[in-house]
Every structure is written in structure tokens, then in C-alpha cells.
Amino acid sequence: MKPHAAFDPTRRGFLRSMVGGSLMYPALFAELLAQDSGRAGLEDPLLPRSPMFAPKAKRVIFLYMSGGVSHVDSWDPKPRLFADAGKTIAVDEFQGRKGDFKMFAKRPQWDFARHGKCGTEVSALFPYMAECVDDLCVIRSMRSDHTNHYEATLGIHTGSFTFARPSIGSWVSYGLGSENRNLPSFVVIAPKTPYAGGQVWASDFLPGAHQGTLVVPGAEPVANIRRRVGTSALQELELAAMAKMNRAHLATRAEDPLLSARIKSFETAFGMQMELPDVFDLSRESDATLQLYGLERGSTKGFAWQCLVARRLAERGVRFVELIDVGSSDNWDAHGDMLTHTPLAKNVDQAVAGLLQDLKSRGMLEDTLVVWTTEFGRTPFNAAADAKGREHHHWVFSSWLAGAGVKPGTVYGASDDYGINVAKDQVHVHDFHATILHLMGLDHERLTYRHTGRDYRLTDVSGEVVQGILA
Amino acid sequence: MASDSRMNRWPMMLWLLAGSLLRTVAEVPKAPHWAFQSIRHPAPPAVTHAAWCQTPLDQFILARLEVRGIQPAPVAGRRTLLRRVTFDLTGLPPTADELDAFVADPAPDAFERRFNRLLDSPQYGEHWGRHWLDVVRYADTAGETADYPVPVAWRYRNYVIDAFNADKPYDEFLREQIAGDILARGGPRDRYAERVTATGFLAISRRFGFDSENYHHLTLQDTIDTLGQSVLGLTLGCARCHAHKFDPVSTPDYYALYGIFESTRYAFPGSEQKQKHRALVPLVPPGESAPRWREFEGRVAALTAELERRKSSAPAAVLRSLDDLDGDFEMQAPAAGGSKGVLVAPWVYEGPISVSTDAQSPFKNVHPGGRVGVSIAAGTHAYRIAQQLNAVRTRESGSKVYVNLDFRVATNTPTSSGVHRFWIGSGPATPAVELLISSQQIALRTGDKSEVLRPLQPNQWHNLRLTLDLGSSTVSGSVGRPGDELSFGEHRLSTAWRGPLDFLAVDGTESKAGGLPAIAFDNLAIQEVPIPAVTTTPSVFAGAGDSGDTRALRQELETLLAEGPFELAYGVTEGTPRDARIQLRGEPDKQGDEVPRGFLKAIGGGPLPKTASGSGRLELAEWLVSPTNPLTARVIVNRIWQYHFGHGLVRTPNDFGLRGQPPTDPDLLDYLATRFVQSGWSIKALHRLILSSAVYQQASLASRPADSRVVLESAEDCPVVATGFAARSRTDSVNADDYGSFPRRRLGAEETRDSILFVTGELDPTPGHGHPFPAPTGWGFTQHGPFSAVYEGNHRSVYLMTQRIKRHPFLALFDGADPNASTAGRRTTTVPTQALFFLNDPFVHATAEHLAARVIARGEAAIPRIRITYRTALGRNPTPVEQVDAVKFLDAYRAALVADGKADPDRVAMAAFTRVLLGSNEFLTVD
Helix, strand or coil: CCCCCCCCCHHHHHHHHHHCCCCCHHHHHHHHHHHHCCCCCCCCCCCCCCCCCCCCCCEEEEEEECCCCCHHHCCCCCHHHHHCCCCEEEEEEECCEEEEEEEEECCCCCCEEEECCCCEEEECCCHHHHCCHHHEEEEEEEECCCCCHHHHHHHHHHCCCCCCCCCHHHHHHHHHCCCCCCCCCEEEECCCCCCCHHHHHCCCCCCHHHCCEEECCCCCCCCCCCCCCCCHHHHHHHHHHHHHHHHHHHHCCCCCHHHHHHHHHHHHHHHHHHHHHHHHCCCCCCHHHHHHHCCCCCCCCHHHHHHHHHHHHHHCCCCEEEEECCCCCCCCCCCCCHHHHHHHHHHHHHHHHHHHHHHHHCCHHHCEEEEEEECCEECCEECCCCCCCCCEECCCEEEEEEECCECCCEEECEECCCCCCEEECCEEHHHHHHHHHHHCCCCCCCCEEEECCEEEECCCCCCCCCHHHEC | CHHHHHHHHHHHHHHHHHHHHHHHHCCCCCCCCHHHCCCCCCCCCCCCCHHHCCCHHHHHHHHHHHHHCCCCCCECCHHHHHHHHHHHHHCCCCCHHHHHHHHCCCCCCHHHHHHHHHHHCHHHHHHHHHHHHHHCCCCCECCCCCCCECCCCHHHHHHHHHHHHCCCCHHHHHHHHHHHHHHHHCCCHHHHHHHHHHCHHHHCCCCCCCCHHHHHHHHHHHHHHHHHHHHHCCCCHHHHCCCCCCCCCCHHHHHHHHHHHHCEEECECCCCCCCCCECCEECCCHHHHHHHHHHHHHHHHHHHHHHHHCCCECCCCCCCCCCCCCCCCHHHCCCCCCCCCCCCCCCEEECCEEEEHHHCCCCCCCCCCCCCEEEECCCCCEEEEEEEEEEEECCCCCCEEEEEEEEEECCCCCCCCCCEEEEEEECCCEEEEEEEECCCEEEEEECCEEEEEEECCCCCEEEEEEEEECCCCEEEEEEEECCEEEEEEEEECCCCCCCCEEEEEEEEECCCCCCCCCEEEEEEEEECCCCCCCCCCCCCECCCCCCHHHHHHHHHHHHHHHHCCCCEECCEEECCCCCEEEEHHHCCCCEEEEECCECCHHHCCCECCCCCCCCCHHHHHHHHCCCCCCCHHHHHHHHHHHHHHCCCCCCCCCCCCCCCCCCCCHHHHHHHHHHHHHCCCCHHHHHHHHHCCCCCCECCCCCCCCCCCCCCCCCCCCCCCCCCCCCCCCCCCCCHHHCCCCCCEECCHHHHHHHHHHHCCCCCCCCCCCCCCCCHHHCCCCCCCCCCCCCCCCCCHHHCCCCCCCCCHHHHHCCCCCCCCCCCCCCCCCCHHHHHHHHHCHHHHHHHHHHHHHHHHCCCCHHHHHHHHHHHHHCCCCCHHHHHHHHHHHHHHHHHHHHCCCCCHHHHHHHHHHHHHHCCHHHHEEC
């Protein structure tokens, strides 16, 4: 557990002269902490908690690609689809409608090749990530329940395809608390709003402390993180004055955690205000590191910035970091033309590969789980023979896991010859979630929360840990 | 929390084990669950220290405290008490002057006069209405994938606020919210709008999917879930898919309720697939709405025609007609994402029908922009499509009704033949006029008389237009194709039909092996202005840029279309009454047995009475508020108690079922429920009872094992020491359920924001109305570009626009209500991002600066300024120590600013000082 950020000691004399007495803000805080130790009652929801069993991963970096990445153009090679392109395929459902449809097989846009020592095939869409396959467990048998973006996006984040429920990041925060009290336990870096909006990182019925803190790349990445008064000295004056008032208020009341928790929160906020900008300050990152991610010095744009900041958050003990590449429009939803995948892949490919390599070189990949996913794949076929794009396809798609506790350099599961259905070892979204929680030392069946008379969990009433993925 | 849930398993397992042993060892006859038993009328128990008691309910509390040997807390100080009751009733702080006056008021009824004044203030409804809005998951948007705005939802919000202010009896409040549209028809006229508005309770049900009409079953589930939790304290949702695991709610019970709401027509908010709202409910009675519709339609038609003449563009109609039939069937259009492409309520249908693009009529005289219609395949043996009409017309009304229908009938196959029928009349089976359509010809039938109108061209679209003159009981019209229309003169309407005109249907039966010939229907319309002749060009042209008065014309049309002919509400009306079929495992495609509409059997409900003629909502409302219903009164008095004391006598206010917690004091709960019903379901009377109690007026102690030290809030307080009790022991455990002191609480999200606005003088105390949403004529929200906005304003926070898929940032940060599901009680979480709000948010800075500027503008010296700021923000004078500290703070702050060469150091320092007060625990907690 990282110590709380402390005030600059050179301020102490200044502060003492200003507010009088010895009411140093940090000292006061230490006193409060001592008073609170061992107290029952209003427990801090973000206190670090032990996992249910020995975890493989201490933290998760969850990379979500918005709009539906085509599996047959990226991670799932389908020679038959190349060979039979233009031929007709009969399917009994299309875009959620049942019926007998005659569809045309569509040739993948990018060629596949073997990579790494393991020889996992990846398409030319992701040349950088392809070089990382020896660290990945590529899942080619993912399955979702819905063919629409909103529902599928909600599903991959909350396990619920219809109703708002807590996000996976909130569940992990609820299960394990935060390692660093100066930072939130669950951080979401998203330049734009995804499908289903804030529900994607909402804590819903879990306590609000577990909601994702939204980071939007730009001048003020987190709401109110920028000090609005001119100098830190001024703000410390305010904090000291408020702390003194609050302590006097508390002193005339029997001790009450409701009051002391709030006093503490200002200390943490102060720490967060110091530490979060530090997280976003990439000036001390070496040129080599920036190059690894493909990030131009000074730029806050693109997935490269998100990935590098994710590493810095992970280093500081943030439990769950989610990166969303783009929003609910101009994304991977390539109905019109598969070539729209190109710039999106370019945005994430080198950055993700850089993140994996960076984590690895720092020894962090051993206890960090990296998840790469999307909400569904895209149809291997189309209604028209000359269609350039692909439609939504949730029957099978691809994701991958890397890092702590994951069998590296492997492929798990398979789709059928055309990539239409799961052929082997289905990994439903619930199984996917169960496995992520398992790697964090949490049993998805026991991580529950009582709400409206029922014990809710991330995986609803199903889901199994996928043993074949575990190292 | 992981470790806890693991630990909690043991008692649960033991309990299960014990339960199973009990059941196997001896079949113990089980009394019904406490909450399903009738409400008892317990007398207040005897107590030793009777002098402490101010009201009978104190006896209940004290009896328990005496048994446990606990002394109640002393009476709260006067400042504390007035601050408590002011926040409690209005969500706002008292002013310093009010506090001073109360401290100085020796009258025995001083407190009573204060709380009565607060109960009478409009701020009361704004605060307590918000509690109800939490429970009914109020939002200003629909919640489907594009989160369509609902511009008139605010009317329901304000209805709730007004109802609390008026102390509308709770039974009436419920009746109106469930069946206000039905009650409204019975008069009086001046309550019509209010009652219709009340049905917003049902209409604000969450919408799902990107074509939410096709997910209407989930919306109905949301209605039933919310109704169950809010009114009955029962979670009914589980029974949608399977018999409730814990509560005696069966799947048939669920679908008995489902049928009632399926027979109800919900206002439609718009969705990605259908980007216009419709079926909004007029706030004027039919007798007044019809002529205003006629006038409205006439003006719209004239404007559209004029714009058309000028080759200019006219916006597409937002509101279709008074009947709002959705006769172009666009609402049912199949689409990606699981849409079925079948008709949805209020349409009812039987047989193999489908909605498809090949059934789109080419004619555009009534619905210009359609894509689909209804088709019946060749060989169908029987089908029926029907709808109860929204606007009921009678012979007495004497109105003329204009009907349009496009159809295309196929050639007979070697085997298929037979006749399709379109009829209009009174439901469910009395036609005033019937049109019989075969492959060869169309005939008109009224009663026993039948007359062939003309031959038909198979596989070609035809248009039928009827004029029904209800006054003279005649029908005339025309039928044909463009350039080949045949008019027919007046025929008497069927003598079997006695009025009203409230139903229409298309049906057909053919028992012969080959079944009926294929047919397609589209563009069904009923209106009270004549229907233009059939055309294949849309009545709206996309034109070049407008200028001058053309633009003015279009503006007038847009305003008309956006606002409608009269005020509208987001409410419900009666649909087509029918019983629902069970949906196996909750899947609407897998239909089981039909279940008669009715109410929960476990709490004395049965089938809908035979006398019920409509959906059954009115009967449902009456059943909910009947004296024999054991839950309704208990659930609401528990809520009222909870909002006063921080937690309910039943700790699970939305769950009185077997999985909920039993009441900590069942007698007190029933006593309150009984008094409540006897008072005429008056919530304000219950407030008065509670506020007058000694329990309510206790001081706040810590909620953990505490010492007996009772600290006074200030020297100005003079607590009355309770007499006759032994000193409180240092080891007494104060259990919150004993109510042996008053629980301290943090201000809620709205209270926090409102208090900051109030003390800094920035609050606009007038009621809020609608929000500045974009005009409906321009809506095109999709899941890729959903509606998303935050509207600022200085009205009270209850009037903030609250969205479903994206929460209001302030309300989300401070534990505001969940706009997607019933919020039974707010949680109080403490997170550093809240502290960051007080340190850095522009709202806090701006309001503090406003107050500082005002204080400084009074031109006083430092000490008076500090005094004024303390009094304004905290309602009290600073202590001498605080005053010294404040001077030091201001000097230091100012000196630092001056050293940095900052402008206006006085004001900036004063604003900083104000922020310190606004961020303090004293400001944000209520003792």
C-alpha cells in the first residue's frame, strides 16, 4: 500500500504561521487514522481486501475495441473463406432475424501468417501485435448473446445484455479494494462515450466508490483534478482551515465514522490531485519508451497515450484500468467497407504491442492481466456478393488474454470452417468474466451482492472458469 | 465484499439445514409470512417512563428501550432541531434569523408551528416528491439505446411535487398514477389534466433496444417490477421466467398483471428505429380535443399544401392523428437486432401475419414515408388484426370520421379463395360497416345489406376511403387506383351497430384446404378532416432554400407539429383489452397458456371482476388501496419513517417478501399503518405524528458503542434533560434499530447542491418546467450518436434533467438516485472525487465568489464580514476562536495573493473562506 501523499515539508512553517497551533493537515490526518484503526461501522469500501484464494494477477488492463472487430480479418484465419469467397452459404438467422438466408462468403481483407515461436496465425491487420503472439492466449471461440452494439457492449462489460448492472471493473474493485488510496481503484480512459454510455463503467447497485473514474485525454483528464486556486500554498491553507473546523465539529460529537471518513477524503483528494497529474505527466518517460508505444512526445492523442498512462496507473496500484479506443461512432462497425478497420488498427496496434513489451521488460506482465476484446465479431458472409463491409456477428468472435496466469503462446477454442459458429471450446462472455475474476483470486460464484432480495453476480447464473486458458 | 459473503454462508447454510430438518422432522403448519397477514391494530404498550412520551408512537420505542435498559438520548438542542426538521421537510437549511427566532421562542407550540410552516411551504413537495421520484425511477429520457429525450416527462415530475404539497391522499395518489386516464373521463373537468399526467408513473417505464416497440415486453416487466417494489414492496420480476423462488408469486400471477399493462397503450418516446414520439396523451378531454384536432389538422394541411405549392420543404409530421393508430405500421418494422416484424400493442392479432417491406403501399396521401405494411400469406386459414380506438366517437357526437386503407389482394390460386374483411364499429364484434375483399371484387356490407362496389385488379394496390357520418348514420366513399377511382354514395350504417365507434379490424376465415388469397394492407388512417385523393408522390417536397414568408410558414408548421394542438403528457391510455399468454422462460416467442387478468393471489387478489370493461388498471388500483391489502399502507408508512430516521422499520423498503428483513418493531409498523389509513391516507398527518414525537426530537449520538457524553451543539442550546432515567451507561450499545438517539446523516446530492445555491443567494426558488431539448422535428438520435446533454440551471436540483444512459455528473458523484431502477434509499459513499468537487469544481467556486462579492459589497470591516458569512453559510455566529482563526486565514490568504501580485485579494480570500465553510462537515451533515 502506497503511503498517502504528504505535503511539501517546506510549507509546514508557512502553514503553522497561518493557521496557528500545530494543526498540520497531515498530522491531523495521522491522528484521525490512529483513532479510526480497528473501528467497526462505516468501513471504507476501497480498503484493500484479500482475494478469496491466491491470485495470479494483481491488476487488470482491459482493452476494449468499440464497434465489433472482424475476427475473420484479424485473429481467426479461415482458409475456406479465402477459397470459397463469393460462394453462397445458407444460414438460419441474419441480424437477429430467423429465416432461411442465402449469403455470400466474403473474402477476408488481410492475409494471415504465422508469427513467433508458437506460430499463432494473425492477419496483416495487426503487424505489431502479431509479434507478441508468444505472450498471448488468443481465444477464437468467444460468444455473446446479442447482435446489437448497445446490448453486446453492456454484456461484455457487465454480463447483462439488457439491464444496467455493475461493470466488471466495479466488481473487481468491490472484491479487492484499492492498493493505492491516492488513486481510484477503477479507471476508464475513453476519449469518447461508448455504446450504452456511462453504464459501461457504472457501479450500479454496488457502492459508488466502485464506479469507474473517467479519464478523458485532454487538458483536464479527470473532472476537478486541476487545482483551481493559484498555488498549492493557497489550497493547503484552505484544507488546513477546513480540517480544523471539521475537527472542532467532530470533537463536540461522539466519534462518528461518517464525519471522519469525510475528513479523510480531503486528504485522499489532495493526494489524488498531486498523484494523478503525475500519472499523466509523461515528460520523464524515455524516448525509447515513447517510441515503443508509437507516441509522439507531448501528444495526448490516440491509444498510445492511453496505453502508456495505463501502464503508469498499473504501476501505481490501480486495480482495474480499462481503455476504450473510440466511441459509439466512427469505430470498428465496418458495415460499409472493411478498409475502415485500417486506421483503427493503426491507432491501437503498436500501442498495445508496446504496452505488452513495456510491461514485460519491467517484470509487470507477471502480475498484470491484459485483456483485449470487442463486443462481437463480424459476419463472414454478406447478403450481397459485392458488399465491401461486414455485419454484426455475435455467434463467434475473437479476444485474447495475456500476462499473469495465462498460458502464453497458445490459441484456445476454434470457430468452424467459415468462422460462423463456435466449433470447439466455446467461451461465452460469462466464462470470459469468470476466468478474469479467477485470475484475480475471485470466485465468480461467491463474489455476490445482495440487491432487491437477490444475490447478484457478474456472471448472472452461469459462467465457468476456462481451465484451458490458465497457465 | 468477498470475505463477508464467505462468512455469511455459514449462518445461511445452518439456517437451510435447520429448515430442512424442521420440515422433515415435523410438518409444522406455517403461518403466512408476516407481511401477507392483515394489518393489525396494536395498542401502544405500557411504559415506565410515560412522561417522556409525546405521542403514542413514543410508547412503542420506549417500551423496547426499557426492556433493553437503554435510556433515550436527551432532547436535541433547538438549533439542531430546527436545522434537522428544515432539511428533513424541505431539503434546505434554515436561515440564521429563523434559528435565532426559534431559540428565542418560549411558546410550547413553537416547534409545531415551525414544522407546520415547513409542511405548508412549496419546498416541502420539492423535497418529498423527490423521494417518490427515486422510488419510481424517474428520468427525462427513455433509456433505450439512443436514450430519446422525453420533453413532457417533467409534467409527471411536477405532478408528484404538487401532489405532496397538496397532501393528496396516498390512495388517490396511487389510483391516479395507475389509472388516472380512466378516472379523468369521469370528471371533474378541472382535474382532467392532472389525472392524465399522473399516469406518467407507467409511461416512464424504461425502454429497451433500438426499436423499443419490439422490446415492449421488457418495458412491461419494468412497469411490473417497479409497481411491485414501489407500492407493494415485492420483487415480482423473477416470476416473468419462473415461479418466484422465495415469494409466493407464480408465473400465472405475473402474467395476470402483465395482461393489464399489455391492454394499456403507452406513450412512445421515439427510438433509433422510429425517431419520433407518438401516442402522447392529450391533457384535454375527448370532447374538447376532437375539434381542436380538426382545427390543428386543417391548419397543418393548409400549411403543408401552401409549402408544397411553393415547392418548399415541409417537416414531416410528428403527431399523426388523434387516434394514433400507427396505421402505416412503421412501428412494427422488422430490423436488425432481433426485431420480430410483427404487430405490437395496442394492435392485437391472431394467425400468421407478418410486417414486411413488400407490403408497403405506393400511395402517399396519408403516410408519406413508409417502408412496411402488413402481409398475409396465401393459404392462411384464419387471421385477425384489430385495435381498440383511442378516441371514442359516438352517434351523439355527430362527427364525421374519415378512414383510409390501402390493400393489394393476390389472384386466387387453384386452391385458395375466400374473402378478407375490413370493418369498423364497436368492439369487439359489432361492425357499423364492413368491406369484403376477394381476389375479384370489393363489396360493402351494412347489416344484412351487401353491395358489390367494383371489381379489383389482382396484385395491384388499391385505395379505399370512407366517410362515416355518425350523425346521419351513413357511409360513403371511393375505392380504386389513381385515375380509376369509383365513388359510392351514402349507405345506412348497420342497424345492429348502436355506437360507439371504437374498434376496427381486418380479418378473414377460409376453411377450405387452400385457405385465403394473399393480401397486403397499409396506410390505415382515421381522422376528422377529409383525406386527400390518392397520390404516389409524397405530400411533402424537399425544396430549395426558403426565403421570407415561406420560411415563416415553415416555422409555423414546425412549431405546430412540435407542440401539437394542445398540451400533451407522457402517459398511458386504454389499449385493446386482452388476457396475456404466459411467455415460457420469459421469451415472448414461446407462448404458453392464456391467463385471465387479475391480481396477486398470495395477498388476496383474484381475477379481474367481470364488470371490468377496460384494461383492468382501475380495478388494480382499487385492489392496491383496498383496506384488505396488507402491503400498500405498510410499505408507504415504512418509507415515510425511513426518510425521517435514515432507515425503515423494515430495513428493505422495496422488499417486504420472504427475502426481505422483518420489521424491527412490527407493532409500531402496524400502528403507523392503521393511523395512516384512518387519517385518510394523509402523508402530512403522518409527518405531524412523527415530528411531534419524543423519538424524533432526540439528540444525535454516535451509532457505535459510545460514552454517555452528550455534547451540546452550542452554548445557545438549552437541552431539556430527560428526567426519571438512570444515567446512560458508558457501555450501552446504541443499536440504530432501537431509535435511542437520532441518526446523523450527510446531505443527499440534491440537498448539497440546493444548499450551496441557497446560502450563496443563487437559488432560483421557482418551480422548473421543461428542459431545452432539441425540437422533436429534428430528432435523429441513434446508438452511435445517442442523445446526451447536461443542462445547467439554478432551480432546485429536483428539476435537473436526468438521463438514463448517462447520469448527471453531479448526481452520480453524490450518490443520486438510479434513474434505471427503483431506488429504495440513497447510499452515502465517501470518495475523494467528492472532495475534489469542493476543492475545484467551477460550481463551488462560482457560488462562493457570488456570496463573497455580496458580503464585500456591504462595505463592512473584516469581523462583520466573517460574522455575516458564518451566519449565511452555517446559520450561526462564529465562536471567538473561530473568529480569530478566520481573521488569520483571511490575512494569510490575502498576503499570499498580494505577494503573488494577484488582483482583488479581498474578494478572492473571502471566496476561499466561503468555500471552506461550504466544504465543512457542519455544512453537509444534519444532526
